[in-house]
Amino acid sequence: DVKVTQSSRYLVKRTGEKVFLECVQDMDHENMFWYRQDPGLGLRLIYFSYDVKMKEKGDIPEGYSVSREKKERFSLILESASTNQTSMYLCASSGRTYEQYFGPGTRLTVT
């Protein structure tokens, strides 16, 4: 079974803090993705990566950065967390069969 794990299920941070969300997949997938999910807005793509050290902006990259130093790991970084970044963050990976495999999500609250 494909497994995508995320470092935390719940996270509470203060405004201005630097936040790291980690995602690891164990299926040797080339592609990895970060989404945020908000009520009424569905899933919105923040960043994605098609290979190690490669990254592409998604639809809402402002306020975020990413890092992919190893194939299995894709990190999302909030340089200076703000209250409008309170959300559910979902990581996903995909390989040659196109469908995406999702992690359990991290519910981030910024106070």
Place this chain on the structure above:
Amino acid sequence: AQSVTQLGSHVSVSEGALVLLRCNYSSSVPPYLFWYVQYPNQGLQLLLKYTSAATLVKGINGFEAEFKKSETSFHLTKPSAHMSDAAEYFCAVQKTSYDKVIFGPGTSLSVIP
């Protein structure tokens, strides 16, 4: 730009009744189509996918979907709803393997005992 429409943000059915969740997409070519399910406080899980093989696709948990090119639709059905089917369902489209996946806004399914 591609888009995905899911008619009805919330659908309620009785236990044992037919489940029908609607999905329409805009695409100039037959795309890859997916249905995902999300249970409370979990990530999304693939239910089924269409990748230009059979137009009727069977998935997990008794769900199936039919690709209709003329209607640009990919509706999800299940003959008999079960309480455990209560969840959020997302339709998604991907034009080619190199394109981003576009997700619909989701439909929340409630199953009434």
